[in-house]
Amino acid sequence: MTPGSNLPLSAVRVAVDVTAPVRLDVSGLLLAADGKVRSDDDFVFYNQPAGPGVTHSAAAGGGDTITVDTAAVPDGIEKIVVTASLDTPGATFAGTEPTGTVRNADDGSVLASFTPPQLGTETALVVVEIYRRAGAWKVRAVGQGYANGLAGIATDFGVSVEEPAAAPQAPAAPGAAPQAPPAPPAPAPAAPAGQWGPPTGAPAPVAPPAPAAPAAAPGKINLDKGRVSLQKNQTVSLVKGGRPLLTSVRMGLGWEPAFRSKSIDLDASVIAYGPDRKKVDNCFFGKLMILGGAIQHSGDNLTGEGAGDDEAITVHLGGLPPEVTGLVFVVNSFSGQKFSDVAKAYCRLLDAQSGEELVRFDLTHSEPRTGVMMAKLIRQFSGEWEMTALGEYVDARTVRGMVKPAGQAL
Structure with a gap:
């Protein structure tokens, strides 16, 4: 199996x-x-x-x-x-x-x-x-x-x-x-x-030491204390008051041209995966709705200029089919411009109904490459979702080129 x-x-x-x-x-x-x-x-x-x-x-x-x-x-x-x-x-x-x-x-x-x-x-x-x-x-x-x-x-x-x-x-x-x-x-x-405990004579289990990680969170993070700001590789559980968040959320992605750079045309997308890390579908400017409307894209922004999110992707968590267990949000430069020409790139998760910002991740470095995996949402076995900040760059100008590296990041 x-x-x-x-x-x-x-x-x-x-x-x-x-x-x-x-x-x-x-x-x-x-x-x-x-x-x-x-x-x-x-x-x-x-x-x-x-x-x-x-x-x-x-x-x-x-x-x-x-x-x-x-x-x-x-x-x-x-x-x-x-x-x-x-x-x-x-x-x-x-x-x-x-x-x-x-x-x-x-x-x-x-x-x-x-x-x-x-x-x-x-x-x-x-x-x-x-x-x-x-x-x-x-x-x-x-x-x-x-x-x-x-x-x-x-x-x-x-x-x-x-x-x-x-x-x-x-x-x-x-x-x-x-x-x-x-x-x-x-x-x-x-x-x-x-009833609990190891068999008679066996040593009591000891918790393993925390593995070293670039930005490991000191404890499990959820939404109980309000908005969460993530660093690279940190994870937040989309749980508030002991209840998993299963309503509609919106992933807003934004960026600005770097100082003295020209307008930059980036494309935000989301790739949906099954438990075998195989692509189920992807949503981008050329396919604004997938999975029966459970995921919807706001449309293409051609310049990256202006305040607020440049592109947004709405996900109805409760409406996702059971075969979808992971979502990876990516940004690509179809024109071939590098992310070293981009400033202030970020993604943020909002409550789609209230507009309340729940989670934010700001990229703190750039690389001369054409694609970046911003964040992933993973459905846990218990039914709740977790968001992890990625910030991993790859050479891919379209969402198609992101399918394999994003699957490996799950």
């Missing part, structure tokens, strides 16, 4: 084996229609090996197994996500290829297998999900990575996780609210009611 692909299940009882060259902790979470567990009883792992219709066990060939008896799963459960986190403190999935194998639990026959591609700094991930669709059960390959281990997965899906007292090597982040990935390293979950 490839990321985002799905298959119907031909067996009532299915077993998902998750194996890797290193020791993994494999879990299963039973999720209701809101994408959350109903209670901590819906979290199945090594210290709580049984839930309604779902069990955890050690796989015969190494690794762990989550077995789902679809006939025994309660009616209020829409999906079971199978997750894996690294058992070794500080380790990441870089160089490690975990594989999820879906079998008929009764006869052992293999129904599907999936190895998430291009893993790096993730310390945990959702491997596959078993879900209902029109009264039938299916399996979907996911491969969604988390940067904060099992605790990040648990809190994202509504499991109550108590943070232990801060230790010198891994201090807890006071006031940190559970939000969608990626997130800074967080302490491992404590053990409420004797």
Whole structure:
């Protein structure tokens, strides 16, 4: 299977084996229609090996197994996500290829297998999900990575996780609210009611150190405190008051000719991608509406002069089809003028109804190239969106030339 692909299940009882060259902790979470567990009883792992219709066990060939008896799963459960986190403190999935194998639990026959591609700094991930669709059960390959281990997965899906007292090597982040990935390293979950925690005799997991990044945010950023100004490579979660922003937003892009430069004709575009990083469609001055009107372009600006946004692209987040999981906003110089001739280039995300500016990113440097990836919006597995400032230059004069580098930036 490839990321985002799905298959119907031909067996009532299915077993998902998750194996890797290193020791993994494999879990299963039973999720209701809101994408959350109903209670901590819906979290199945090594210290709580049984839930309604779902069990955890050690796989015969190494690794762990989550077995789902679809006939025994309660009616209020829409999906079971199978997750894996690294058992070794500080380790990441870089160089490690975990594989999820879906079998008929009764006869052992293999129904599907999936190895998430291009893993790096993730310390945990959702491997596959078993879900209902029109009264039938299916399996979907996911491969969604988390940067904060099992605790990040648990809190994202509504499991109550108590943070232990801060230790010198891994201090807890006071006031940190559970939000969608990626997130800074967080302490491992404590053990409420004797259920949580590593097996007897095993060392408690330690949060990995934060990876070095040019402009890494010290904590998870959301919209609760008002407008967010991003630096390159920083990310903001489009969540306010604990609720994901799923209304219409407008990405405004602007620029000015550099001092003593002539008028400059730049073109802003957005490229929509699926979970496999393949282009679904793109919206630009020659195609002002895509995806049934879910994305609309304001039209071409030929000079870059004047106050305000030069071009704008409106995205109805709630109206995007489910196969669209990523958007990359790009700017190109069709005439071949270089970005070294551009000044004050920026992008900003606004609430399309109120006009309130939510997020802003100003380019602080320029390069003599003809294209730039300004920002990306990524739909998280939990349904919310995150915006990341990119500011990466490439040699491409049209949106067509941006498709491959933008896909690689997702």
